Structures are given as structure tokens and as C-alpha cells.
Amino acid sequence: MRLAEVQDALREIVTADPARPIVSLRGATALAGQLVGGVRPSVRLAVHRRHYRASLLEALRTKFPATAWLVGEPTLVAMAEEFVQQHPPRRPCIAEYGDSFPQHLAARLGETLPYVPDFALVEWQLGQVSVAVDAPPLTLDTLSALAGDDEVLARCRVTVQHGWRVLPVRWPVERLFERFFTGDDTTPTEMAPASGHLLLRGARGEVTLERVAPDRARLLGALLEGLTLAEALASVPDETRASLLLAELIAGGAITALDARRPAQDLPSC
Amino acid sequence: MIGRRVVGAGIGLRLPHLLEVAATRPPVAWFEIHPENFLANPHGREVLEDIARDYPVSVHTVGVSVGSAHGVDRAHLARVAEMVAALDPDLVSGHLAWSTHEGDYLNDLLPLPYTEETLNVVARHLDEVQSALGRTFVLENPSSYVGFAGSTMREPEFLNRLAASSGCRLLLDVSNVVISAHNLGYDPVAYVREIDPGAVAELHLGGFAEEEDPATAEQTILVDTHGAVVDAKSWALYETVLEHLGPRPTLIEWDNDIPALHTLMAEAETARGHLERCHATR
Numbered sequence: 001m002r003l004a005e006v007q008d009a010l011r012e013i014v015t016a017d018p019a020r021p022i023v024s025l026r027g028a029t030a031l032a033g034q035l036v037g038g039v040r041p042s043v044r045l046a047v048h049r050r051h052y053r054a055s056l057l058e059a060l061r062t063k064f065p066a067t068a069w070l071v072g073e074p075t076l077v078a079m080a081e082e083f084v085q086q087h088p089p090r091r092p093c094i095a096e097y098g099d100s101f102p103q104h105l106a107a108r109l110g111e112t113l114p115y116v117p118d119f120a121l122v123e124w125q126l127g128q129v130s131v132a133v134d135a136p137p138l139t140l141d142t143l144s145a146l147a148g149d150d151e152v153l154a155r156c157r158v159t160v161q162h163g164w165r166v167l168p169v170r171w172p173v174e175r176l177f178e179r180f181f182t183g184d185d186t187t188p189t190e191m192a193p194a195s196g197h198l199l200l201r202g203a204r205g206e207v208t209l210e211r212v213a214p215d216r217a218r219l220l221g222a223l224l225e226g227l228t229l230a231e232a233l234a235s236v237p238d239e240t241r242a243s244l245l246l247a248e249l250i251a252g253g254a255i256t257a258l259d260a261r262r263p264a265q266d267l268p269s270c
Numbered sequence: 271m272i273g274r275r276v277v278g279a280g281i282g283l284r285l286p287h288l289l290e291v292a293a294t295r296p297p298v299a300w301f302e303i304h305p306e307n308f309l310a311n312p313h314g315r316e317v318l319e320d321i322a323r324d325y326p327v328s329v330h331t332v333g334v335s336v337g338s339a340h341g342v343d344r345a346h347l348a349r350v351a352e353m354v355a356a357l358d359p360d361l362v363s364g365h366l367a368w369s370t371h372e373g374d375y376l377n378d379l380l381p382l383p384y385t386e387e388t389l390n391v392v393a394r395h396l397d398e399v400q401s402a403l404g405r406t407f408v409l410e411n412p413s414s415y416v417g418f419a420g421s422t423m424r425e426p427e428f429l430n431r432l433a434a435s436s437g438c439r440l441l442l443d444v445s446n447v448v449i450s451a452h453n454l455g456y457d458p459v460a461y462v463r464e465i466d467p468g469a470v471a472e473l474h475l476g477g478f479a480e481e482e483d484p485a486t487a488e489q490t491i492l493v494d495t496h497g498a499v500v501d502a503k504s505w506a507l508y509e510t511v512l513e514h515l516g517p518r519p520t521l522i523e524w525d526n527d528i529p530a531l532h533t534l535m536a537e538a539e540t541a542r543g544h545l546e547r548c549h550a551t552r
Contacts, residue, residue: 001383001420002339002387003339003382003383003385003387003388003391004339004340006339006383006418007338007339007340007368007371007380008371010380010381011371011372011374011376014376014378014380015374015376033419034383034418034419034420035416035417035418035419036416036417036418036419036454037414037415037416037417037453037454037485038483038484038485038486038489038491039485039486039487040484040485040486041416041417041485042416042485043484043485044415044416044453044483044484044485044491045415045416046484047415047491047493048376048378048380048415051377051378052376052377052378055377055378056377088374088375088376089374089375089377090373090374090375091343091345091346091375092306092332092333092334092335092343092346092369092370092375092377093306093309093310093333093346093349094306094377095306095307095309095310095311096309096310130313131310131311131312131313131314132312132313133312133313133316162312203313204313204316205313
């Protein structure tokens with residue numbers, strides 16, 4: 001057998017549904033007579049199969065402890081097992097595995113527990129922002145020089161703290177997170193739809209989340225998308241209110257850099 | 271500290287101990303890290319770079335798949351290379367194994383047949399890896415549960431030939447030799463004596479578990495769990511290895527059910543005792 005054929009067969013064995021015995025798999029048939037190690041060497045590949053699944057399940061459980069609290073550990077594990085089977089990792093950095101798990105939960109639990117996808121997505125993003133490193137923020141003085149200079153405003157873009165996110169939600173999941181973070185397992189939470197936006201902030205292991213006003217979410221979202229200051233300010237209908245919100249964001253430490261020179265097509269995404 | 275040599279007995283620095291090490295600066299000779307733990311963790315990377323100012327560091331990748339028939343993941347290799355350039359570790363190592371196949375990442379270290387075809391594939395990928403890293407790569411012997419009937423050379427011969435042809439060096443995982451020898455029925459001492467001493471840059475020691483062999487009734491296999499203290503069989507073979515090779519930087523690995531830092535330091539202290547006795551008798 002060529003090396004690629006050996007690896008095709010082993011991949012099938014390692015990633016196959018664990019309910020299927022190894023000896024029933026095409027890969028085991030292909031490798032018949034090729035392996036050594038004990039009387040029936042192919043069944044020893046169960047060690048690799050077990051490690052593959054267990055390591056990915058553990059990665060998901062580690063990233064979604066709040067979701068496990070919300071839906072119950074058995075449900076989370078069942079969903080994770082399906083996800084691992086349907087979505088094997090594509091990158092050798094398991095810390096990045098699971099970004100689409102909230103969509104899987106939406107497809108599987110969205111009808112019965114419609115707030116779970118929002119909750120899981122927020123949890124994934126909280127995990128991302130918790131390991132961010134914040135940068136020294138710009139002060140209001142830095143930006144005040146730009147006020148009134150429409151030409152500069154039209155070109156200027158800003159860098160927002162890497163640990164800030166604005167997420168649209170359809171449910172008041174922040175109330176569930178409050179219960180999770182405080183260890184409150186007794187207070188029932190009435191879940192009625194409540195569309196809006198959550199602001200997530202994190203750095204060096206600390207995180208906060210709060211519901212934010214629609215115009216503040218629009219402005220921050222526009223800045224995060226890399227729009228110019230002028231475009232971002234225009235996303236808020238009231239010009240005075242837009243300036244006030246921008247000043248609040250700057251005072252709150254949201255902005256770490258500005259660049260009035262870069263043409264739009266050269267900008268990285270924020 | 272960035273750029274300093276790894277000498278003596280070090281320990282694997284895993285995320286649960288990162289902040290403790292940064293805060294307490296324990297008396298450890300050197301640390302080995304897995305870059306994959308830090309690629310998506312800017313805070314962890316920041317703390318690691320601070321630790322690396324005070325300790326020699328080795329980088330041990332678990333995601334650069336030099337044995338993949340379809341090639342290494344170049345995007346991942348570039349991320350590892352960026353981190354290596356920033357840390358300037360003394361050693362950069364990885365495994366004689368494969369884990370990526372046609373875009374899938376299998377998150378395990380899978381076995382290779384030792385044939386001329388595989389030798390050419392791995393040698394080509396080692397050239398690519400060493401070119402991307404701008405330095406010598408150190409290649410670790412695997413722990414094996416199965417071998418291949420079609421292999422045309424023994425593992426030590428395969429490793430020696432790779433070292434000779436690619437210029438890579440070898441990381442001899444002593445516990446892996448114990449595990450593979452038990453599982454595949456060969457003599458671990460003969461294995462060690464076949465390894466080219468001049469090629470070996472580093473040694474590993476890690477814990478394993480004994481399980482019922484699913485392939486053979488009333489037999490056991492050893493499973494490379496990295497979740498226990500170093501077994502007496504590994505310490506015994508370590509003595510033989512030191513006699514054969516002379517002292518080499520030695521790492522205590524522990525990746526599952528990670529204990530308190532002092533447990534790892536105690537294991538490293540045991541390794542240091544072996545190394546000192548080896549120095550004294552040479």
C-alpha cells in the first residue's frame with residue numbers, strides 16, 4: 001500500500017462513528033494483513049480512535065461550561081458528540097475548535113430551547129475576549145484635534161480594543177449569564193424574546209457583558225467593522241448623540257489607535 | 271530566558287501552571303511549551319514571553335505533521351515559525367507521526383510504515399519545516415500500538431537515516447521506547463543501542479497506563495497517557511540511555527490529569543539525580 005492509502009484507511013477508522021466496530025470499517029479491510037501488534041492488530045487502533053474523540057469532546061466541554069450548566073451535561077455531551085462526528089477539526093490548534101458549535105446547537109435545539117444558540121455564541125465569544133490583551137487607550141485629547149475636520153474624519157479609522165465585541169441577540173441571555181457567574185441555580189429566569197445587542201469586554205482573564213443601547217451598538221459595530229469615523233458617526237441618526245457616544249467610547253478606553261492615512265482597501269478587518 | 275540553552279531536567283509548562291510559574295518563578299532548569307496552546311491565546315502568549323525572559327525554553331509542536339503523505343499544513347507551520355522567531359527557543363521539536371490528512375486534523379499522533387517511500391516523504395517535509403523555521407528540527411520517536419508488516423527497516427534505523435539525510439536531530443522519548451517495545455514485542459535496550467548517539471539532542475520521560483490488550487486475550491498494552499508519574503521501567507531504561515548517550519537535556523511530560531507543579535518538579539529532580547550521576551561517571 002502507498003502511504004496515502006494507509007492514511008486514508010487510518011483516517012476512516014479514527015473518525016468513524018464509534019458505534020461501528022473497527023473490523024466492520026472499509027479502512028480495516030484495506031489494512032488487513034498490513035498491521036502487526038497482537039492477534040487482531042486493527043482493534044488496537046481503538047486507542048487512537050478513543051483519544052481523538054475524547055480530546056475533542058473535552059475541548060468543547062472546556063469551552064462551553066455555561067452552556068452545559070444551561071442545557072445539562074448529558075445534553076451538552078450528546079450535542080458535542082454529534083458535532084465532533086459531523087465537523088472534524090480542520091486546523092491543528094484545538095483552542096480554535098468549536099467556533100461553529102453554537103450553530104450546531106441552533107440546528108438541533110433551536111426549536112425547543114430557542115435562547116440556547118444566542119447563549120452559546122456569547123459564551124464562545126466570552127472565551128475569545130477573555131484571552132485578549134488590552135492596549136493603552138487613546139484619550140479624548142488625541143481625538144479632539146480631529147473634531148470639525150471633515151476631510152480627516154472621512155479618512156480616519158480607529159482600532160478598537162481586541163477584547164471588545166458587539167453581538168446581536170434575540171434573547172436576554174445576559175440574565176442567564178448573571179445566574180451562571182453568581183452560581184445562582186435557584187432563581188427561575190423567565191425567558192421572553194428581547195432583541196438587542198450585548199457588549200462583551202475582556203482582557204487577561206477578566207470579562208464583562210452588558211446590554212447596550214441600539215445606537216451605541218451601531219456606532220461601535222461600525223468602528224469594529226473598520227468603517228471610517230465619518231461613516232461610523234453617520235450610522236447614528238442624531239449627529240450630537242453620535243459625537244457624545246463616540247466621546248463615551250473613547251473615555252471608556254475602547255479606542256487604541258487611529259489612522260487617517262490608510263486607504264480603505266488596505267485595511268485589515270478589525 | 272530567550273535564547274539560552276536547555277540543560278539538565280526541565281518540565282512541560284502547560285496552561286494550568288502558567289500564572290503560577292509567572293508569579294513564583296520556581297527553581298526549574300527549563301520549560302518546554304506546545305505552541306498550539308498559545309497560538310489563539312494572546313494573554314497566555316504575553317505571560318509566556320515574560321517567563322521566557324528568565325528560563326531557557328524548548329518549543330515542542332504537536333501539529334506539524336511531517337509524516338502526512340499530502341504535505342504539512344503550511345499555514346500552521348507559518349504560525350509556529352512566527353512564535354519560534356519571537357521566543358528564540360534553544361530547541362524546536364515535533365513527532366515522527368502524522369495527524370493531518372486532506373484538510374482534516376485528527377488530533378493524535380498516528381503511526382507510519384517505515385519504508386523508503388515514507389523516508390522520502392518525511393525527509394522532504396523536514397527540509398520544508400527546517401527551512402520555514404530557519405533552524406534544525408528535533409524529531410521524536412513515537413509511541414506505537416501497531417506496526418506495519420510492510421516496514422522495511424526498524425524504527426531506530428529509520429530515525430538515524432532521517433537524521434543523516436535531513437540534518438534533523440533526534441528527541442528520544444524513553445517512555446515511548448518502553449511503550450512501543452512492550453506493545454510490539456521488541457527489546458527496548460537493543461532499540462536504544464541502535465540509536466546514533468551523536469544525533470540525540472533531547473530526552474523525554476512521561477507517564478503511561480497499562481490496559482487490557484483489545485487485540486490479544488490475557489495480554490496488556492501500554493497507553494501513552496502522559497497522565498501519571500514516570501514508571502519504574504522508564505527510569506530503568508533512562509539509566510541505559512544515559513550510559514549509551516551521555517547526559518542530555520531531559521523533559522518531564524504531563525498533559526492529562528495535570529498535578530500540582532511541585533509534583534512535576536519532584537519528577538524533574540529525580541531526572542536531575544540520574545543526570546548528575548551520569549556526569550560523575552564520565
